[in-house]
Amino acid sequence: MAKLIGGLGTSHVPSISAALDKGLRDTPDWKPFFDGYIPGQDWVRENKPDVAVVIFNDHGNTFFLDKVPTFAVGCAEEYRPVDEGWGPRAIAPFKGAVDFSWHFIDTLVENRFDPMICQEIEVDHGLQVPMELFWGKPDAWPVKVVPIFVNVIQYPIPLPSRCYEMGRVLRRAIESYDSDERFVVVGTGGLSHQLQGARAGFVNPQADQAFLNDIAADPDRLAAMSREQYVEMFGSEGAELMMWLVMRGAMDPDVVVRHRHYFVPASMTGAGMIVLENRADAARAAAA
Amino acid sequence: MSTRPTIVLLPGLLCDASIWEAQRATLAPHAEIRIADFSQLDSIDAMARSALGLADGPLIAIGHSMGARVAMEMVRLAPGRIEKLALIDTGVDSRRDGEAEKRQILIDLAFAEGMEALAERWLPPMLHEGRVGDQALLAPLKAMVMRATPEQHHRQIKALLNRPNVRPHLEAIACPTLVMVGRQDRWSPLAQHEEMASLIPNAELVVIEDSGHMSLLEQPEQVSRALLRFLGFEKDHSGADRAALGEVKPMGDDAVPDRIPDTPLFDRKRSLQGYRINKMAMGLGNPANREAFRENESAYLDRFGLTPEEKEAVMTRNWREMVRLGGNLFFILKISAVDPVRITEIGAHQAGMEHADFLRDRLGKK
Numbered sequence: 001m002a003k004l005i006g007g008l009g010t011s012h013v014p015s016i017s018a019a020l021d022k023g024l025r026d027t028p029d030w031k032p033f034f035d036g037y038i039p040g041q042d043w044v045r046e047n048k049p050d051v052a053v054v055i056f057n058d059h060g061n062t063f064f065l066d067k068v069p070t071f072a073v074g075c076a077e078e079y080r081p082v083d084e085g086w087g088p089r090a091i092a093p094f095k096g097a098v099d100f101s102w103h104f105i106d107t108l109v110e111n112r113f114d115p116m117i118c119q120e121i122e123v124d125h126g127l128q129v130p131m132e133l134f135w136g137k138p139d140a141w142p143v144k145v146v147p148i149f150v151n152v153i154q155y156p157i158p159l160p161s162r163c164y165e166m167g168r169v170l171r172r173a174i175e176s177y178d179s180d181e182r183f184v185v186v187g188t189g190g191l192s193h194q195l196q197g198a199r200a201g202f203v204n205p206q207a208d209q210a211f212l213n214d215i216a217a218d219p220d221r222l223a224a225m226s227r228e229q230y231v232e233m234f235g236s237e238g239a240e241l242m243m244w245l246v247m248r249g250a251m252d253p254d255v256v257v258r259h260r261h262y263f264v265p266a267s268m269t270g271a272g273m274i275v276l277e278n279r280a281d282a283a284r285a286a287a288a
Numbered sequence: 289m290s291t292r293p294t295i296v297l298l299p300g301l302l303c304d305a306s307i308w309e310a311q312r313a314t315l316a317p318h319a320e321i322r323i324a325d326f327s328q329l330d331s332i333d334a335m336a337r338s339a340l341g342l343a344d345g346p347l348i349a350i351g352h353s354m355g356a357r358v359a360m361e362m363v364r365l366a367p368g369r370i371e372k373l374a375l376i377d378t379g380v381d382s383r384r385d386g387e388a389e390k391r392q393i394l395i396d397l398a399f400a401e402g403m404e405a406l407a408e409r410w411l412p413p414m415l416h417e418g419r420v421g422d423q424a425l426l427a428p429l430k431a432m433v434m435r436a437t438p439e440q441h442h443r444q445i446k447a448l449l450n451r452p453n454v455r456p457h458l459e460a461i462a463c464p465t466l467v468m469v470g471r472q473d474r475w476s477p478l479a480q481h482e483e484m485a486s487l488i489p490n491a492e493l494v495v496i497e498d499s500g501h502m503s504l505l506e507q508p509e510q511v512s513r514a515l516l517r518f519l520g521f522e523k524d525h526s527g528a529d530r531a532a533l534g535e536v537k538p539m540g541d542d543a544v545p546d547r548i549p550d551t552p553l554f555d556r557k558r559s560l561q562g563y564r565i566n567k568m569a570m571g572l573g574n575p576a577n578r579e580a581f582r583e584n585e586s587a588y589l590d591r592f593g594l595t596p597e598e599k600e601a602v603m604t605r606n607w608r609e610m611v612r613l614g615g616n617l618f619f620i621l622k623i624s625a626v627d628p629v630r631i632t633e634i635g636a637h638q639a640g641m642e643h644a645d646f647l648r649d650r651l652g653k654k
């Protein structure tokens with residue numbers, strides 16, 4: 001059966017890839033941000049996942065307001081970067097884990113999650129940026145992807161607890177998938193930021209640090225919070241943090257934090273990264 | 289001329305008028321409000337009779353927990369007088385096996401160690417699990433319990449243990465009924481309310497999100513909103529009421545603040561109002577449209593039927609105004625792909641700040 005080897009969390013601010021495209025990686029504004037990801041990249045290199053399930057939201061690039069799926073799952077052969085207004089970026093298209101995607105969709109529906117099913121779809125910075133942060137910018141991606149799109153823009157957005165539950169179903173799908181592939185689940189978005197209204201520019205480093213603590217140690221608290229509390233605490237766009245709960249729900253209750261990084265501000269955002277492993281696996285690895 | 293209806297608010301075990309404060313304030317502009325006091329009574333029947341005595345004529349009965357059981361008893365005693373009924377976080381069955389023993393432990397605790405000890409034992413399971421440490425919520429509840437006495441607790445437990453099984457009477461409730469429950473109510477769960485709503489002929493079910501058993505205090509805005517709508521008071525309430533209720537600001541009405549200050553949530557109203565602007569901006573994901581926008585912006589905007597006000601906001605790059613008109617940053621940001629401007633400048637403009645001040649004061653940049 002397939003194996004879940006880790007849970008990753010990261011921001012997906014578009015300015016990150018713009019900074020890379022413009023060659024700003026080592027400028028004083030960005031260097032500390034990117035350097036903090038080096039341990040995460042090392043972890044990925046050492047652990048060699050075959051499939052990355054990436055939970056993110058579209059930002060008015062792939063979906064317009066005419067049709068807004070609350071949850072959508074990609075089952076395409078390939079996902080190309082979408083033109084966000086600046087022209088499509090020069091990065092390799094992502095290869096889909098088609099067979100697992102369908103198995104996951106089956107498992108979701110059997111467990112009373114009913115996603116939109118997407119056989120042809122493009123992906124925006126919400127998926128691109130996390131992939132680049134952990135895997136760099138290769139000519140061909142060494143990992144296949146399964147995109148999960150969550151609506152966090154058009155209200156009503158889903159409940160945080162629902163995201164958490166979806167993660168548990170994702171775990172079930174991975175463990176019932178007949179394959180020896182190694183999976184990582186990547187929760188993306190946040191941390192605190194607000195782009196709209198007179199409170200634009202709101203960041204909350206203290207709440208961000210507490211989130212990074214609790215996503216490992218007390219995810220139940222984060223899942224029990226209301227949407228409004230997310231907006232209040234992390235800003236209107238910071239509510240995307242609830243997508244990390246899909247990742248966390250897929251992991252064991254007991255995890256170890258392998259790496260963690262926080263930097264503010266990345267553009268207008270409190271940016272963070274975390275690498276989690278199930279404690280049971282970590283203990284086994286240590287014993288071996 | 290319409291006469292004002294009378295509403296009787298019925299509190300639960302150990303609760304007094306304070307538990308209803310948010311709802312009282314919300315409903316007071318629309319109705320005469322009476323709040324029942326059950327502190328001296330020891331049967332559901334006596335409580336129902338006393339509540340019916342609080343006013344003459346037709347009543348709207350709104351009960352929470354034990355108070356909702358009283359409300360159902362009021363319907364049984366005086367079906368012609370109850371015009372509408374709201375039952376919140378409650379149940380319909382009589383005493384469960386083992387219930388008397390469990391309740392006795394708390395009765396003994398209150399007499400032996402006092403009401404503070406009782407509050408500490410009794411309150412946490414009443415709340416949403418995520419909020420049992422929330423002092424802002426807990427403090428008023430604890431104070432309320434401590435205003436009660438072990439004797440009152442004893443009397444009310446007696447009333448509860450001898451409560452009638454009202455399940456057989458539910459299908460005889462003819463008036464419009466609102467059945468409401470906190471989704472995370474561990475004491476009287478959602479499933480129980482679904483069943484009640486299915487047994488009462490003219491009932492509707494409302495679920496209060498992110499709330500345990502004490503929904504009146506845990507989520508006062510949601511409860512008030514549901515009551516206003518159910519009672520048909522929603523349409524005529526003033527903007528000030530709406531602000532007190534914490535509803536999201538309707539577009540173009542600057543007098544009513546956002547529920548979370550200066551934070552426009554992209555809800556139904558905004559999505560509808562901003563549809564044209566956002567669709568126009570979405571179009572800029574296409575190179576040919578970007579070219580058209582560059583060549584003749586006014587003509588491009590006209591293709592999407594923008595109003596003069598919307599057009600003006602776009603053409604003057606008035607970001608704050610575009611958002612006020614329902615524009616969502618993710619869409620309208622594409623304008624900055626054609627006519628470059630930094631996202632932090634868009635933020636500063638909305639915040640009404642100089643760019644350098646914005647970077648320093650909001651984002652903590654040196």
Ligand SMILES: [Fe+2]
Nearest residue numbers: 126189190240
């Ligand atoms: Fe995002």
